[in-house]
Amino acid sequence: MSTPLVDLRNISISFGGVRAVDNVSLDLKPGEVVGLLGHNGAGKSTLIKILSGAYAKDSGEIWIDGEKAEINSPRDARRYNIETIYQTLALADNLDASSNLFLGRELTTPLGFVDDARMEAETKKIMARLNPNFKKLSEPVSALSGGQRQSVAIARAVYFNAKILIMDEPTAALGVHETKMVADLIKELKAQGLGIFLISHDTREMLELCDRVSVMKNGALVGTERVEDVTEDDILSMIILGKNPKRDAA
Amino acid sequence: MSDTTHAPPKRNFVQSLEIDTRLLGMIGAFILVCLVFNVLTDGRFLTPRNIFNLTIQTVSVAIMATGMVFIIVTRHIDLACGALLATCSALMAMTQTVYLPDWVGLPLGHPAIPYIAIAVGLIAGTAIGAFQGYLVGYLTIPAFIVTLGGLLVWRNVGWYLTSGATIGPLDGTFMKLGGINGTLGATWSWILGLIAVAAALWGLYASRRNKIAHDFPVKPAWAEAINAAIIAGGILGFIAILNSYQIPQGRLKRIFEAAGQELPEGYTASYGLPFSVLLLIAVAVTMTVIAKKTRLGRYIFATGGNPDAAELSGINTRMLTVKVFALMGALCALSAVVASARLTNHSNDIGTLDELRVIAAAVIGGTALSGGIGTIHGAILGALIMQSLQSGMAMVGVDAPLQNMVVGTVLVLAVLIDIIYRKRTGAK
Numbered sequence: 101m102s103t104p105l106v107d108l109r110n111i112s113i114s115f116g117g118v119r120a121v122d123n124v125s126l127d128l129k130p131g132e133v134v135g136l137l138g139h140n141g142a143g144k145s146t147l148i149k150i151l152s153g154a155y156a157k158d159s160g161e162i163w164i165d166g167e168k169a170e171i172n173s174p175r176d177a178r179r180y181n182i183e184t185i186y187q188t189l190a191l192a193d194n195l196d197a198s199s200n201l202f203l204g205r206e207l208t209t210p211l212g213f214v215d216d217a218r219m220e221a222e223t224k225k226i227m228a229r230l231n232p233n234f235k236k237l238s239e240p241v242s243a244l245s246g247g248q249r250q251s252v253a254i255a256r257a258v259y260f261n262a263k264i265l266i267m268d269e270p271t272a273a274l275g276v277h278e279t280k281m282v283a284d285l286i287k288e289l290k291a292q293g294l295g296i297f298l299i300s301h302d303t304r305e306m307l308e309l310c311d312r313v314s315v316m317k318n319g320a321l322v323g324t325e326r327v328e329d330v331t332e333d334d335i336l337s338m339i340i341l342g343k344n345p346k347r348d349a350a
Numbered sequence: 351m352s353d354t355t356h357a358p359p360k361r362n363f364v365q366s367l368e369i370d371t372r373l374l375g376m377i378g379a380f381i382l383v384c385l386v387f388n389v390l391t392d393g394r395f396l397t398p399r400n401i402f403n404l405t406i407q408t409v410s411v412a413i414m415a416t417g418m419v420f421i422i423v424t425r426h427i428d429l430a431c432g433a434l435l436a437t438c439s440a441l442m443a444m445t446q447t448v449y450l451p452d453w454v455g456l457p458l459g460h461p462a463i464p465y466i467a468i469a470v471g472l473i474a475g476t477a478i479g480a481f482q483g484y485l486v487g488y489l490t491i492p493a494f495i496v497t498l499g500g501l502l503v504w505r506n507v508g509w510y511l512t513s514g515a516t517i518g519p520l521d522g523t524f525m526k527l528g529g530i531n532g533t534l535g536a537t538w539s540w541i542l543g544l545i546a547v548a549a550a551l552w553g554l555y556a557s558r559r560n561k562i563a564h565d566f567p568v569k570p571a572w573a574e575a576i577n578a579a580i581i582a583g584g585i586l587g588f589i590a591i592l593n594s595y596q597i598p599q600g601r602l603k604r605i606f607e608a609a610g611q612e613l614p615e616g617y618t619a620s621y622g623l624p625f626s627v628l629l630l631i632a633v634a635v636t637m638t639v640i641a642k643k644t645r646l647g648r649y650i651f652a653t654g655g656n657p658d659a660a661e662l663s664g665i666n667t668r669m670l671t672v673k674v675f676a677l678m679g680a681l682c683a684l685s686a687v688v689a690s691a692r693l694t695n696h697s698n699d700i701g702t703l704d705e706l707r708v709i710a711a712a713v714i715g716g717t718a719l720s721g722g723i724g725t726i727h728g729a730i731l732g733a734l735i736m737q738s739l740q741s742g743m744a745m746v747g748v749d750a751p752l753q754n755m756v757v758g759t760v761l762v763l764a765v766l767i768d769i770i771y772r773k774r775t776g777a778k
């Protein structure tokens with residue numbers, strides 16, 4: 101068996117008295133899409149935020165490419181080529197699209213000043229690929245529609261040659277057409293060999309896009325299944341009841 | 351992603367110039383204030399002499415206001431800047447009159463004294479600022495509380511340094527940074543003005559060339575030309591006004607006598623650009639470059655716009671807070687140089703209430719207390735508007751209490767107008 105790209109082992113974190121993630125283990129292989137499902141508050145965002153360096157885990161281990169990784173900040177995660185599209189998008193509303201895209205990784209001139217013209221040109225290029233309708237390059241992102249903001253967040257994750265991509269409800273603000281574009285993008289990136297953690301509430305979409313799905317409930321992992329082994333109903337009962345009827349029957 | 355493509359909107363005259371309408375409004379307000387006071391004072395307000403005085407009175411608050419922009423943009427506040435100015439001023443005054451002459455043995459008037467004193471002040475200001483930033487950033491005490499405490503602490507640290515005494519006269523070279531005692535004279539002022547115009551034109555040209563190189567739209571050439579003409583006219587006009595303020599004959603006579611010469615018949619000279627104003631210009635340019643062209647500036651605005659996003663983008667927002675407060679501390683020290691040099695001594699009440707003037711200047715200048723928005727030139731213009739109001743009212747003979755009431759009202763009105771403006775234009 102090949103070494104997983106990401107191996108999360110027995111991850112736990114509590115906020116005050118709430119055990120937001122409770123002893124969860126998950127892995128992800130290159131070229132694989134693993135879906136995370138569960139009710140609001142199940143702990144999905146918190147789990148992936150531990151991988152992206154936004155939260156420090158209380159216990160557990162993160163292994164990347166077969167080596168134990170210390171991820172204590174978003175900067176660390178970026179060093180491991182982990183890119184994240186956060187549920188909240190994490191955009192600075194007062195800055196324009198290219199400032200957001202390059203935030204924390206600005207292109208600079210030989211003198212060390214930020215090179216806005218080059219960043220804007222790069223933004224134009226990647227947006228032409230991701231969202232050809234995107235024109236408002238030099239306006240603050242607060243002036244953009246939900247879909248456009250989402251495409252800025254996606255562009256930021258895709259631009260920097262991620263090996264591990266985390267997408268927390270990337271299609272939440274999107275219409276049918278744009279959702280399809282994101283699905284195509286996921287397939288394209290998967291074909292390029294990226295490992296993708298995808299969080300979504302759309303069970304059908306998840307069964308179509310993912311290789312495996314993991315279900316969480318109240319911070320704990322209910323189970324991980326290969327999509328060909330489960331039906332939509334199986335997943336729904338895992339989400340709602342916290343168990344897989346087929347496995348229980350077996 | 352679902353937006354339909356629009357025909358490019360028709361651009362009116364102002365839009366073609368791409369001048370910030372908000373800035374235009376502020377300049378308009380400033381001109382209005384000047385004209386009204388000029389009428390009320392029978393033309394005494396807009397004389398070269400008064401404009402000269404107005405500029406040198408504005409410098410100290412304006413320097414700190416540029417730092418306050420970064421503080422407020424990152425969603426903090428600094429109530430301690432006036433008190434920090436007092437501590438720096440006290441320390442520099444003691445360094446040049448007591449510590450260096452008495453403890454180190456440099457005789458009074460030694461050429462190194464002013465520079466050592468300024469360095470000591472800058473180091474102290476930066477360190478104190480950084481310390482306050484540490485309390486805010488790392489220990490997460492709200493800036494309001496840290497600097498409210500600082501307001502009480504630093505003013506009285508200043509008091510203890512001098513045992514409450516007024517310290518003066520200060521070093522002669524040091525006092526050249528106060529305003530009227532150190533000016534460039536007409537020729538150098540013109541030379542500097544021309545260099546500034548050349549630099550501004552080159553900047554406009556370089557930015558246009560850069561945009562064209564990357565295939566971005568540029569404004570029409572005529573608009574660019576008008577912009578350039580306004581900038582050049584503004585710079586040279588300002589120099590012309592300052593240069594037309596003549597040094598009084600009595601003072602010239604004393605200057606010549608001090609040099610052992612006699613004042614030639616019919617000889618005149620003008621003050622020209624004061625060194626303190628030059629310092630303000632240097633600060634303004636540096637701070638604008640930091641804001642627009644450096645990562646530090648980018649992170650300051652990103653953090654103000656969305657602290658969580660900044661953190662998730664790998665920005666060390668705690669360290670950023672330390673840097674912003676340290677920068678403010680250094681600027682307080684610079685202001686302390688200008689303020690004490692202008693008064694020719696250090697007194698205990700130096701910089702009293704400056705924190706409020708500085709905050710008001712930044713806010714009138716368009717800095718949003720909700721964070722993420724503000725400009726350096728706006729804050730300086732804000733400081734100038736405040737000082738004009740205050741000086742104008744004093745010239746008209748308005749009572750001091752009423753002056754304060756007017757300034758307070760203007761502050762609140764300015765913010766109200768800003769809120770209405772932002773709602774209208776849909777900007778946040």
Ligand SMILES: Nc1ncnc2c1ncn2[C@@H]1O[C@H](COP(=O)(O)OP(=O)(O)O)[C@@H](O)[C@H]1O
Nearest residue numbers: 115118120138139140141142143144145146147
């Ligand atoms: N920063 C935080 N502080 C306190 N509680 C938190 C924090 N982040 C998440 N939680 C709690 O952790 C639980 C899991 O939340 P989350 O991971 O956002 O769920 P999901 O993404 O599955 O909807 C919730 O009970 C939430 O209230």
Ligand SMILES: [Mg+2]
Nearest residue numbers: 144145146187
């Ligand atoms: Mg979530």
